[in-house]
Amino acid sequence: MNKQIISFPKDGKPTLIANEWQVWDGERDEGGIPDLEHGFHKVLVPFHWWITHHKNTDVINRASKGEIGVWFAADDDILKHADIIEAGKALWPVVGAHFPIFRDGRSFSTAALLRDRFDWQGEVRAIGDVLIDQLLQGARVGFDAFELRPDQKLDVAPKQFDLFSVVTQNSWRDQRATIATA
Amino acid sequence: MYKYDHIDQTLVDQRVAQFRDQVERRLNGTLAEEEFRPLRLQNGLYHQRHAYMLRVAIPYGLLSAKQLRTLAFIADKYDRGYGHFTTRQNIQYNWVELEQTPDILAELAKVEMHAIQTSGNCIRNITSDAFAGVAGDEYIDPRPICELLRQWSTLHPEFAHLPRKFKFAINGAKEDRTVLLCHDVGIELKKNPEGELTADIYAGGGMGRTPILGSLIKQDVPWQVLPSYLTALLRVYNRFGRRDNLYKARIKILVKALGPEEFARQVEGEWAQLHNASKNSKDNFTQAEWDRVAKHFTKPSYKSLTAVDNEQLAARFTADLDANEKIAFTRWLERNVKPHQVPGYASVILSLKPHGTAAPGDATSAQMNAIADLSDQFSFGELRVTHEQNLVLADVEQAELLNLWRAAKQQNLVLPNIGLLTDIIACPGGDFCSLANAKSLPIAKAIQERFDDLDYLHDLGGITLNISGCINSCGHHHVGNIGVLGVDKDGEEWYQITLGGEQGNDASIGKVIGPSFYANEIPDVMTSLINTYIEQRTGDEPFIDTYRRLGVTPFKEAAYKNALNKNDAKHSKGATA
Ligand code: HEM
Ligand code: SF4
Numbered sequence: 001m002n003k004q005i006i007s008f009p010k011d012g013k014p015t016l017i018a019n020e021w022q023v024w025d026g027e028r029d030e031g032g033i034p035d036l037e038h039g040f041h042k043v044l045v046p047f048h049w050w051i052t053h054h055k056n057t058d059v060i061n062r063a064s065k066g067e068i069g070v071w072f073a074a075d076d077d078i079l080k081h082a083d084i085i086e087a088g089k090a091l092w093p094v095v096g097a098h099f100p101i102f103r104d105g106r107s108f109s110t111a112a113l114l115r116d117r118f119d120w121q122g123e124v125r126a127i128g129d130v131l132i133d134q135l136l137q138g139a140r141v142g143f144d145a146f147e148l149r150p151d152q153k154l155d156v157a158p159k160q161f162d163l164f165s166v167v168t169q170n171s172w173r174d175q176r177a178t179i180a181t182a
Numbered sequence: 183m184y185k186y187d188h189i190d191q192t193l194v195d196q197r198v199a200q201f202r203d204q205v206e207r208r209l210n211g212t213l214a215e216e217e218f219r220p221l222r223l224q225n226g227l228y229h230q231r232h233a234y235m236l237r238v239a240i241p242y243g244l245l246s247a248k249q250l251r252t253l254a255f256i257a258d259k260y261d262r263g264y265g266h267f268t269t270r271q272n273i274q275y276n277w278v279e280l281e282q283t284p285d286i287l288a289e290l291a292k293v294e295m296h297a298i299q300t301s302g303n304c305i306r307n308i309t310s311d312a313f314a315g316v317a318g319d320e321y322i323d324p325r326p327i328c329e330l331l332r333q334w335s336t337l338h339p340e341f342a343h344l345p346r347k348f349k350f351a352i353n354g355a356k357e358d359r360t361v362l363l364c365h366d367v368g369i370e371l372k373k374n375p376e377g378e379l380t381a382d383i384y385a386g387g388g389m390g391r392t393p394i395l396g397s398l399i400k401q402d403v404p405w406q407v408l409p410s411y412l413t414a415l416l417r418v419y420n421r422f423g424r425r426d427n428l429y430k431a432r433i434k435i436l437v438k439a440l441g442p443e444e445f446a447r448q449v450e451g452e453w454a455q456l457h458n459a460s461k462n463s464k465d466n467f468t469q470a471e472w473d474r475v476a477k478h479f480t481k482p483s484y485k486s487l488t489a490v491d492n493e494q495l496a497a498r499f500t501a502d503l504d505a506n507e508k509i510a511f512t513r514w515l516e517r518n519v520k521p522h523q524v525p526g527y528a529s530v531i532l533s534l535k536p537h538g539t540a541a542p543g544d545a546t547s548a549q550m551n552a553i554a555d556l557s558d559q560f561s562f563g564e565l566r567v568t569h570e571q572n573l574v575l576a577d578v579e580q581a582e583l584l585n586l587w588r589a590a591k592q593q594n595l596v597l598p599n600i601g602l603l604t605d606i607i608a609c610p611g612g613d614f615c616s617l618a619n620a621k622s623l624p625i626a627k628a629i630q631e632r633f634d635d636l637d638y639l640h641d642l643g644g645i646t647l648n649i650s651g652c653i654n655s656c657g658h659h660h661v662g663n664i665g666v667l668g669v670d671k672d673g674e675e676w677y678q679i680t681l682g683g684e685q686g687n688d689a690s691i692g693k694v695i696g697p698s699f700y701a702n703e704i705p706d707v708m709t710s711l712i713n714t715y716i717e718q719r720t721g722d723e724p725f726i727d728t729y730r731r732l733g734v735t736p737f738k739e740a741a742y743k744n745a746l747n748k749n750d751a752k753h754s755k756g757a758t759a
Contacts, residue, residue, distance in 0.1 A: 077421070103220045103303070105343025109420045112340050117455055133204065133213075133221055140339035153212065163200045166189045168333040169409065171340070175464050176333075177189045178471055 005125070006146040006157055008139055010173060014158040019147065021094055023071060023127050033062065044071045044096045044127070051084060063091050071096030071127060074106040078113060085118055092122065097143070099128040111142035115172045135160045140171040183244055183564055184329050184478040186294040193336065194291045197298055201225050202284035209281065220343070224304055225287070226272075226297035231616045233277045237300040238290060240567050242310035242328040242352070243271040247554040247563040252293045254550035260286050265550070267534060267543040269607055269658055270349070271309045271567045272300050276614050304342050305335040305416075308350045311359045312568040315479060316529055316576045318521035322354035322371040322379065326476040327405060330467055331369075334409050341416050345423035346431035348416070349388075356687075361569060363387045363395040363689045364661060366433045367415065372402070379405045385415065385445065386437030389655035393691045394434040397442035399449065406466040407457060413465075414453035418445070482562040482577055487526020490580050492516065499584045511587055513598035513640060519583065528580050530561075532573045532595040535605050538631040539594075541623045542608045543571030552593045560586045569685075570607055572600065602639045603647055603712070604630045607658055611651030611668060612675070618651035620668025620675035625649055625704055632705040633712075642712065645725040646685070661685040663726045664711060665692045666704065677704055681711070681737055682729050695738045710740040 001022055008014040024033065026046035033043055043062075045053075047070045053059050062068050069092040072078055078085060088095075095114065097107035107126065114120040125145040126138045132152050139161055148157060166177045186194075204221050207213035213221075222228075226237035238253070245253075253273055257265050260282050261275040268274055278286060290296055300307050308328050315323045331350065335341075341348070351360040354371040362368035368384035380402045387396030403411050424430045437445045456465070490498070492515045496508075503511055520529040532553060535542050545553070553573060557565045560582055561575035568574055573595075578586055590596045599605045606629065609615065611622030626649055633639060648662030652669075659665030665680035676698035683692030699707055714737050719728045729737065 102217065103343045104425060105303075105341070106421055106425075108340045108343070109417050112417070131217055133217070137339035137342045164193065164196050164337070166192045166196075168189070168193065168336050169338055170465050178468075178474070 002147050002150060004154060006135070006148070006154075007123075008144050008146070008161065010144060014139075014161050016154060016158070021069065021096075021125070023096060023147070033059070033068075041065075042067045042069070042093075044069045044094065044125075046070070047072050047076050047078075047081070050088075051081065054084075066093050068092065069094035069096065071098055071125075072107070072110050073098050074100050074104050074110070076110070078110060079117070082118070085114075089118070089120065089122075094123040094125055094145070095120065096125045096127040096147075099126065099130055099134070102129045102131045102134055102149075104129075108137060108141045111138070112172065115142035132157045132160050136163060140167070140173050142172040183246055184241075184325075184475065187474075190294070190333070191291075194294070194296045194298070197225075197296060197337070198284060198287045198291050201287060205280060205284055220302055223302035224299055224342070225283075226300035227278075227280075227283055228301060229616070230276065230614055231612075231618075232614070234280055234283070235614070236275045236278045236283060236286060236297060237268070237272045238275070238295060238297045239300045239307040240271045240273060240295075241332050242308060242314065242325060243312045243567040244314075244325070245565050245567065246293075247557045247565070249293045249295055250550050250554040250557070250565065252289060252295070254547035254554070256286055256289055257547040257550065263548075264544055264546045266541065266610065267545065267567050267571050267573070269569050269571060269656070270307060271312075271569070272307055273567075274610075276610070298336055301347070303344045303346050304348065305338060305344075306347055306349045308332050308335065308352060309360060309365075309569070310352045311355055312566040312574050313359065313520065313529055313576065314354065314566075315481075316522050316524075316527075317355050317357075317359075318523055319356040320354055320523065321356065322373065323479060324352045324354035324371055325479045326472060327369070327371060327379075327381075327408070328352050329475045329478075330471060331408065331412075334412075340413070341420060344416070344420055345425045346428070346433075348419075348433065358686050358689075359569065361658070361661065361685045361689070364389055364393075364658070364685070365396060367412070368396050369408075371405075374402060381405060381408060383411070383415070386434040386442065388432050388434040389658060389660050390432070391429050391653050392434065392438075393655065393660040394438060395689055395691065396434075397437060399437075399442055399446035405472075406468070409467060410456045410465050411449075411453050414456055415449045417452055418448045422448075481524070482564075484524045484527060484577070485579070487524075487579065487581075489525035492519070495580060495583065502584060510596075510598065510636075511584065513636060514587055514596055515583070516640075517598040517600045517602065518596070522577070524577075526580055528578050528583065530575045530578050530583070530586060530590075531568065531600045532556075532575065532590055533597040533599055533605070534572050534595070535599055535630070536594050536597055537599075537604055537634040538627045541610070541613075542606050542626055545573070549593050549595065553595070556586065556589055559589070570600075570605060572605070598636065599639060601644045601646070603633050603642055603645045603708075604639060606630065606647050606649060607662065608649040609651050609656035611649070611657075615651060615656075617654060618668060619653075619670035620651055620677060621701070622649045622651040622657060622666075622668060625666060625668075625677065625701060628701075628705050629708055632708065642715075643722065643724055645712075646683075647708075648683070658685070659683070660691045661689060662692065663729070664708070669698050671698070675701060677701060679707060679711075679741065681734055682726070684726055693734060695734055695741060697742075706744055707741045710744045711737050714740040 026049040351365040370382040383400040384396035566574040612618035649666040650657035661683040678698040680692030
């Protein structure tokens with residue numbers, strides 16, 4: 001996992017910050033959430049794991065301390081579980097959406113749905129096969145944090161967001177430029 | 183014609199810079215080929231059999247003389263002096279260098295052109311009627327909507343990595359010249375009884391391995407809300423389109439699997455949310471945006487003239503023509519000159535299908551420059567690219583037709599074969615394309631050589647012949663009255679024939695007639711098919727009607743009888759398709 005992530009709040013600037021969240025894949029779940037790498041108390045658990053385990057006492061305890069968020073797999077149909085997500089809004093400080101491979105764009109729609117359908121106000125973090133050439137699209141659909149694939153160059157990443165000063169369709173972050181506003 | 187404002191210009195300029203950086207990272211090794219591939223594809227850059235190929239967008243087929251001159255310049259400076267106009271209103275260069283592509287894009291940006299989303303799994307260049315704005319049978323000029331949707335789809339962040347490519351076509355005329363039903367989404371523009379512009383949406387059409395015609399999924403969508411409706415549609419596709427199997431990833435497979443009703447219902451559900459939430463929001467196209475765009479599609483300064491029909495025209499010019507010319511010119515009037523909305527004007531199709539000498543759709547830089555001059559001289563400095571891989575001068579004074587014909591003749595552009603058997607649509611096939619199973623261009627050439635008697639071709643009337651080098655169907659063989667498909671059997675090139683395909687309002691998918699043939703058999707097979715038609719037709723019955731009346735059997739029998747006589751030995755091996 002990455003020590004740093006890119007944080008790009010809707011009304012802020014992209015910056016590199018320390019990564020506090022470990023992404024857990026949900027394996028080895030007999031004993032619940034395993035011990036995490038030293039120092040990490042905060043964990044993103046798979047959404048499907050949350051669905052089956054969120055009533056367990058230790059999960060409730062950890063969640064109430066703000067130490068649990070969930071991540072959505074690319075093929076999670078989040079609209080099917082709207083009630084759980086609605087309830088989760090009060091619990092999860094962060095949600096993630098996963099890119100199994102960079103050219104699988106389903107999580108772009110997941111992020112868009114979280115923002116426009118669920119009115120999710122907290123952090124939505126891109127995880128998995130996240131490359132610098134996806135950052136711009138991710139930022140526009142609703143992601144405000146990015147854990148890049150470890151081989152990606154963190155120093156050139158933030159400048160990706162400045163490549164375009166105009167857009168021609170509305171999105172979570174920006175309204176399309178029209179002649180009226182130009 | 184649309185003119186970029188500073189927003190459009192900024193966008194393409196910044197896109198050039200972005201791509202330049204991506205190419206640099208590729209060249210210095212910090213971007214792996216696997217990761218560069220989708221990025222370059224979204225900029226129309228393929229890696230082909232011999233070289234890189236760049237596909238440049240010609241949105242809804244409209245070009246200015248200046249743009250065409252730039253295309254010629256690029257052909258000369260960065261390629262081998264020619265370009266290939268495709269069925270989807272793009273131009274392809276077959277021999278570009280990776281290092282030079284950013285410079286080519288910069289040249290394009292100077293004349294308001296680009297290669298954005300001409301390939302890749304995103305919303306591709308939006309195509310429309312090459313006669314938009316001038317066609318006699320048009321009820322709505324589709325170009326403002328095309329342009330608004332071009333902007334909306336350009337670098338759309340949510341739909342940059344769809345399961346598969348996504349193609350829109352937009353029509354506003356009685357006769358569909360856009361192959362609407364063969365597109366992922368076909369938008370049929372209408373006016374409702376109140377005179378407001380609305381759209382009927384067809385989804386799930388496409389060619390390829392599983393050819394399917396699109397289904398009507400929604401009627402009467404007001405033009406203003408197209409962004410939210412199409413967002414809903416694409417979102418359903420993005421989330422649920424298959425990604426496990428390349429061949430099942432197109433929207434047509436999703437629509438088929440769910441059924442058009444269920445697909446429509448899911449889109450409706452998503453749209454209800456988007457549209458409710460954004461009822462008062464800025465998602466809808468506004469009248470101000472319409473006005474800004476539509477003002478570029480007003481009519482040029484036509485003179486006020488009286489209309490003349492073709493016979494009168496031919497008669498008027500007769501004095502200036504010798505006997506041979508008279509026949510050629512009259513044929514050209516008949517086939518290559520189309521009716522216009524404005525009295526005294528006509529639209530002229532320049533044939534890029536010379537018999538047997540160049541690949542269908544190819545134009546040399548010299549031709550491009552000459553055509554640019556012709557458009558300045560005869561057609562307000564604009565031209566169009568057709569689905570059939572020809573070029574159109576849309577606004578020619580009828581009185582100038584003879585002058586135009588003479589000038590265009592110098593460039594070998596007046597072959598009167600539009601809509602005839604030799605007006606072949608063909609993909610680049612095995613000569614260029616790394617996906618090909620067989621060559622297409624030599625087949626097109628051989629057929630054109632066999633059928634180069636223009637009297638005979640005219641007598642045959644309208645017949646479409648489409649050739650693809652593999653099942654991807656770039657040559658649209660499924661919707662040709664006669665289709666030829668290259669297939670590979672044990673490393674050898676074979677050709678399968680389909681009959682009964684049709685584009686337009688009566689679109690249909692052709693049927694395979696049986697085992698495939700060798701390349702050298704194809705001209706004979708064509709002759710057999712055509713002879714059968716001639717024997718069986720009643721009066722002026724077009725080929726497709728004769729085929730629909732009789733079915734495949736007589737054609738099939740003739741094709742195999744004659745081919746088998748000649749090629750018994752070869753057929754005894756590998757005679758199944
Ligand atoms: C040499 C470069 C080319 C390559 C590598 C290429 C690649 C492909 C591929 C892979 C498909 C199949 C898509 C699918 O499975 O759904 C396809 C379809 C298609 N291509 Fe090409 N192509 C090339 C050139 C062309 C040209 C020259 C034209 C126009 C003459 C063209 C127009 C089309 C069209 C109209 C389709 C069918 C789309 C549909 O299914 O609706 N392509 N191409
Ligand atoms: S049909 Fe096949 S051979 Fe022809 S261009 Fe398309 S992919 Fe290449």
